[in-house]
Amino acid sequence: MSEVIAAEGIKALVDGLNFAQKVERSLRLIREAYEEFGDRLVVANSLGKDSCAVWDLAKRVSPRIRGFVVTTRFKPPETVHFMNETVRRYPELAVYRNDSQVPDGLYETDPDRCCDMLKVEPTRRAIEQMGVACWVTGLRCTEGRTRTDFQEVEERDRGLIKLNPILIWHEREVWQYLAIHHVPVNPLYAQGYRSLGCAPCTRIANGPDERAGRWLGTSKCGGECGIHTRPLKLTEGAGI
Ligand code: SF4
Numbered sequence: 234m235s236e237v238i239a240a241e242g243i244k245a246l247v248d249g250l251n252f253a254q255k256v257e258r259s260l261r262l263i264r265e266a267y268e269e270f271g272d273r274l275v276v277a278n279s280l281g282k283d284s285c286a287v288w289d290l291a292k293r294v295s296p297r298i299r300g301f302v303v304t305t306r307f308k309p310p311e312t313v314h315f316m317n318e319t320v321r322r323y324p325e326l327a328v329y330r331n332d333s334q335v336p337d338g339l340y341e342t343d344p345d346r347c348c349d350m351l352k353v354e355p356t357r358r359a360i361e362q363m364g365v366a367c368w369v370t371g372l373r374c375t376e377g378r379t380r381t382d383f384q385e386v387e388e389r390d391r392g393l394i395k396l397n398p399i400l401i402w403h404e405r406e407v408w409q410y411l412a413i414h415h416v417p418v419n420p421l422y423a424q425g426y427r428s429l430g431c432a433p434c435t436r437i438a439n440g441p442d443e444r445a446g447r448w449l450g451t452s453k454c455g456g457e458c459g460i461h462t463r464p465l466k467l468t469e470g471a472g473i
Pocket of ligand 1: 305307339340343344345347348349351352430431432433434458
């Protein structure tokens with residue numbers, strides 16, 4: 234199912250399909266992947282607006298679809314509360330976190346390592362322990378400078394398909410979907426946040442880049458925690 238679409242092709246889809254066509258396309262992508270991978274298809278739910286839309290789409294394809302949430306000790310209380318409510322509603326969402334010791338202030342001195350320990354490691358563990366063959370994300374190519382080079386279907390780690398079913402959605406279309414389908418979202422959005430992460434590394438920011446408030450003031454500003462860029466299978470066939 235991995236048909237590579239050139240960057241211009243992706244851009245043509247972003248601007249050429251209307252909202253309803255994008256929703257249909259996303260549902261089809263998830264449905265086809267679920268038919269192929271069954272219970273080995275698992276949604277990575279970050280509890281952000283994009284993940285909330287993808288989770289709702291996946292539940293429309295099959296209520297059986299499982300997911301996982303990666304959380305850290307640095308999540309804001311609003312996010313922890315929202316996570317607890319979401320997991321209560323969907324017990325098929327497993328929660329992963331890394332409780333091992335990290336040096337004080339690591340998020341300031343070496344945010345890449347901090348993200349690696351607190352976000353990438355539990356993601357790897359979730360993928361291994363849940364027997365994932367296809368993981369589904371809420372990544373969108375319109376979200377910022379670091380997200381333009383992705384495909385709807387990818388195989389960044391050999392033997393692990395990554396499905397980005399709302400890759401071509403605009404931010405506005407995510408909110409449109411959430412409003413139309415009455416999907417609950419993290420209350421931090423009401424305060425002006427556009428992209429949510431750990432408390433020390435997330436600020437309210439304006440401007441065209443949705444992720445500009447992430448790691449503001451560091452070399453990682455507007456960047457990535459690593460789950461979309463680092464190898465997730467460290468054993469057989471890692472890093473193709
Ligand atoms: S977002 Fe910040 S606090 Fe959270 S894991 Fe990354 S560097 Fe650490």
